[in-house]
Amino acid sequence: MPRFFFDIHSGSKFARDAVGSECAGMQGIRHEAMLVLPAIARDEIPKDGDKQAFTVLVRDGESRTVYTATLTFAGLWIGDSPIPKLEEDALS
Template sequence: MSRYFFDIHTGSTFSRDPVGTECDGMEGIRHEAMRSLPAIARDEIPKDGDRQAFTVLVRDGNNRTVYTAALTFAGLWIGDSPIPEPEEDTLS
């Protein structure tokens, strides 16, 4: 197994992983990125806004980015505004 470093970008902060995690190939890297994003989002979704993107950049031992994954939070208040009707197909 090789060691990979999972750097985190939250839109306002960037944190480099100084320790890394040993992963078994591409599926191990993907699994670790997928596991980490919801945990980060759970703690970092802003209390004062409704948009936030979280990105994991995975580096190998040679400092090359080998994988990236992102999770986006978008909240929208639905008030008294009606949902717009779809436009009619003008190509028919």
């Protein structure tokens, strides 16, 4: 089974995968990227901001990028505005 390398870019950080993972075809690569992105985001979402993108670049054994995926975190403070009522709530 071929080995692929999952490099992670998160803001100003770039981590190159030196070990890699064996993946069975395109769906295996995609599945592995889907697992790694949330795991990285869980630990790396900045404590001092509300915007961050996490990108995985998947390389094959010859260092060619074969797949890329991005997960974005965007937080927004709403303030003191009350939550709008739904029409059915207003009728009650």
